[in-house]
């Protein structure tokens with residue numbers, strides 16, 4: 283068996299590398315005079331007792347002139363019988379023969395993402411009954427997907443960025459925690475239960491329809507039936523007019539300018555609509571304690587200033603407003619249909635204004651009418667943590683030490699706010715990376731503290747239970763622990779480089795990966811490349827996992843979390859001090 287295994291592995295490497303035997307480096311161990319298990323060949327992991335091959339992980343090598351032939355390993359009984367992890371990620375491989383893949387019937391992880399495979403995926407994939415993770419993303423695969431529904435234990439399916447077409451087959455969505463078929467040519471309706479994943483899991487498939495996409499299936503068939511140029515066009519809503527004038531004409535638009543046939547008041551009111559008269563309105567803009575804004579910020583100034591739609595969150599839209607007098611760039615958040623009463627809202631804003639922490643962004647002003655509430659913040663030029671995380675995908679550096687100090691900064695600020703506001707029962711309620719901004723020193727600033735009432739949190743969690751664990755106990759403690767959960771997700775984002783809801787429910791994904799004893803795979807590859815301390819990454823991961831415990835009672839308090847995170851950060855700082863002082867001595 284040993285010889286058969288060794289020869290098969292050497293043949294496999296010769297094929298993927300196109301006979302470039304040194305591709306894995308000179309000390310990789312791969313040669314005909316040694317043993318893959320006893321001599322620990324690079325990329326091969328064996329069972330310690332039986333010395334049989336369990337994992338082959340050859341990620342990130344330039345195999346662009348080679349061929350992946352599944353037969354070479356899957357037709358060799360001693361390998362096929364025990365191999366459960368095969369990964370050739372980012373190998374640029376083009377040549378392929380998938381035919382015998384189903385003979386590797388114990389495979390749990392099959393990772394073929396980031397190659398140049400083209401053509402279709404054979405039905406044999408659907409016979410890999412034990413698969414937990416199938417990653418075929420970022421290839422050039424086309425044709426229809428085989429019926430993967432019988433792989434009931436699938437946890438992760440990544441097929442984004444291919445040219446796959448046809449309908450999305452039924453999957454067993456109950457176990458899936460990561461699912462992505464975006465940027466393909468899929469058509470038809472999204473299968474039932476598929477809508478437990480967000481839009482980013484399905485986007486950029488022009489002929490795909492149904493929830494969670496905004497395109498509903500009946501409108502798609504109407505559109506394709508006739509070019510219907512003659513049909514009278516539905517008139518645009520105020521929001522659409524605003525979006526149109528902002529998005530298509532120029533990036534910024536004066537609120538006062540009449541555009542696209544909308545009257546002055548239409549556009550203004552799309553931003554700040556009110557049934558109050560203008561005078562009443564200007565009286566009800568309550569300016570809090572910002573010195574610049576106290577210099578005469580008026581509601582009318584907000585209306586007249588050029589504004590740009592920054593985005594629409596689940597609670598409303600946020601606009602960047604360039605005010606001339608006083609000279610300030612503001613972010614105005616407009617929240618619609620918020621059940622909180624005007625007086626409660628006012629009381630809360632005034633309370634929050636008294637509690638100041640350097641890492642928490644105070645509101646500059648607020649406005650409240652029956653239909654909507656406005657919150658005015660200073661615009662943060664350095665962008666959000668979300669943008670930093672998204673930058674990792676496009677090669678931007680985000681160092682381990684910055685991530686640690688951001689984590690510690692958020693935890694400290696949150697611990698302070700929880701302590702100060704425990705009595706008033708005001709938790710953050712909507713903590714996430716798009717609500718955290720960075721200042722010039724890369725210090726985090728938490729925005730939108732306390733905007734959601736307890737009732738609101740409960741409604742949101744109930745309607746979106748796939749992403750946020752439902753709070754069954756309506757106690758105040760639970761809402762504070764919801765912040766701890768959210769902080770845990772931010773830690774996971776910092777550790778994995780993945781973004782929550784970007785086709786992935788991070789907490790479940792990480793927990794399932796850990797269950798599979800697959801820990802290193804969790805971490806953002808750039809952290810490992812940078813040489814970040816694996817021990818401290820694991821320590822931080824343990825904190826994160828405690829925070830995202832299903833049971834809010836089992837989650838630590840934010841004080842405990844802050845202590846754990848700052849300890850890890852301090853250890854890391856000390857290790858940097860030691861290494862710099864040693865290098866300066868040398």
Ligand SMILES: Nc1ncnc2c1ncn2[C@@H]1O[C@H](COP(=O)(O)OP(=O)(O)OP(=O)(O)O)[C@@H](O)[C@H]1O
Pocket residue numbers: 592593594595596597598599600612613615659660661662663665666712716717719729730
């Ligand atoms: N003060 C600010 N300065 C700069 N950008 C901001 C500011 N406040 C919000 N933004 C950005 O505007 C965009 C929209 O924000 P918004 O708060 O409306 O949505 P969200 O954070 O995605 O969701 P939610 O409604 O749940 O908070 C986000 O990208 C956010 O980072």
